[in-house]
Amino acid sequence: MIDAVGEDRTGWSGAALSARLLQVLLAKQELDAEVLRLTGQWDAAAAWAEDGALSASSWLAHRTATTKADASVLVRTARLVHGNERTAKALAAGDISPAHVEVAARAARHVEDLYADHEDTIIDAAQAVSPEDFKVVVNHWRTIAESLIDHEPPDRRFDRRHFHLSPVLDKMARIDGYIDAEAGARLVATLDAMEPPDPTDGPEPPRTLAQRRADALVRLAMGERPATPTAMDVIVDLDTLTGRLPADLTTARCEIVGFGPIDRDTAVRLACDAAVGRVIMRGTSEVLDVGRRTRIPTPAQRRALNARDRTCVEPGCDVPADWCDAHHRIPWIDSGPTDLDHLELRCRRHHIKEHQRRRAPPQQRAA
């Protein structure tokens, strides 16, 4: 370990300061890794109980200069290292950093068993990317893990949607809400199409993005529409789409382009049918399916479908055809054909419900 404490660094060049900082941070990283290993052992032996503490994190919060939140993170991360051999080995070898393990431990909360099952794939990915990029990778793993164990059915998340608008003092109103990712992506794309950025050399200073979206929302409420319909593209890799863990997590993707990650079930439903372009990838470069080719009904098929079903087919629902998706009764991923006998109209809400109903654990489906 280098001794940099109290070192006189007056007159050091920038390069020398950078080099020393890197050295000290590396030493700290090694020490942090040791703290994780030791905390894991100490916790597994329940050594904290010998001092009358109720939990490992309360012992840490009382005996050390650690906040309760940081103590919980340390214990959670240390448990992941202690309980998973490959993780411990990669950390000891310096192949992954304590920051990687902390990110992994956060993502593995409540799905620790699946972490153990998928540990090799996760650690392979961790070794290949920075802790920052690993956040995205491991969150993608988490959405797949959730769909494998049915951790939180997406329709329960969908049920949490809400929109509050409350008058506040000073003649303003406050908006607050929660909508699903697809709705969010559509809304943002529509708002941004209606209010593109202002010129920087106009008579007035350009509005902020948030101001433009606020203006567009009001115009939308007054009945205006964007000049051109907004397009939405989904990128998802074939493994994720079919419910398998991608062998290389760093190339796995499941997202709405320009918006962000979505869960696997949303990708499956969007790929079933919706006014979205779809690009399904294998690896980073091989494009398997560029949407709109065979899975979207032709305009003639869609007219016939609208005439036959007229509204959403869910009993009691009368959402008109124009607002419905064409749902494949046999999932197209299982080679369900795009013909009238195998299509039906479903409004967005009942399209979500129907996919939820027929959703079987992917392992079962593959058998």
Ligand SMILES: [Zn+2]
């Ligand atoms: Zn569908």
Ligand SMILES: [Zn+2]
């Ligand atoms: Zn409906």
